[in-house]
Amino acid sequence: MDGVLRSVNRVVLAVAGVLLLALGLAVLVGGFDLPRHWHFSLPSGWPWTEPDDVLLSDADRTRWRAESWWWPAVLGGLAVLVILLLWWLLAQLRRRRLGEVLVESGEGEGALLRGRALSNVLEAEAASLPGVDKATVRLSGRRTAPRASVELLLAAHAEPGPVLARVTGEALEHARTSASLDGLPAEVRLRTVKHRPERVV
Incomplete structure (x- = not known):
């Protein structure tokens, strides 16, 4: 999907760029009166030949x-x-979500691991840690150098420091080693459960 999207983006941008460039040059040729200054003639049917020509005449705008x-x-x-x-x-x-992660072997070969699979494993391990109620992981970056964005929902009375240490030292480290990555930079966001205040009678 990412490869198809990249190809579509390139084709669309190339076509749009060529069309806009051609339109701009056509307007500039007539606007600067280049045929008279440079002594050349334009093809028959050229829409803008003189500085006073407009892009769309009244007849063109109201024809239909x-x-x-x-x-x-x-x-x-x-x-x-x-x-x-x-x-x-x-x-x-x-x-923006990374679709694939390149898992390299020591012999110059490698395999492609789905980014969703790696993020799901990382989410499951992070959510299983003490003090974590829920974990959400999103991978971005390049497939050879992924980055992780981790959002943790902490349980009531959980201590952020130990939780963060275990996530970075265990869950992220396990994901890095299992994918044979040199590094796995991560941004970890911590949220706490908000309880509605109860009225004590």
């Missing part, structure tokens, strides 16, 4: 307004564009 299909087509096209942009945005946000 009287047609019954015009506004449904405009609104439908804009709706499709918004949906595509939202899909692309959600795909970028989803991509």
Whole structure:
């Protein structure tokens, strides 16, 4: 999925860049009156040939307004564009999670471990530690250099110091060694259970 998303991003950015560059050059050629200054002629049908030309004339902007299909087509096209942009945005946000971790052997070979599998194991071990009610782990970074973001929900009366020491010294260290990583930088956030105040009569 990450490879497909990267390919789609590159194609979309390349096409958008080429289109915007072509549009900008076409406008600049006419805006700076380059054909007259540099003594060359533009192809027939070139939209902007003189500095006084506008991007869209009144006739171009109002040509199809009287047609019954015009506004449904405009609104439908804009709706499709918004949906595509939202899909692309959600795909970028989803991509922040690391999809794969490269587990290397000592002989120059390696295997790909799903990032979700490693984070699930790390969550389970962290949640099993004394003083931890719940653990959430998200991996980011590169597959050769992952980073862990750990959020812990501490049990009532748990001491943050010992809990943090065990998470970093046990759960994170076990994940690092099992994946044969040189290091596993982590950001650990601690939250405590909030109890509703009870009225004592």
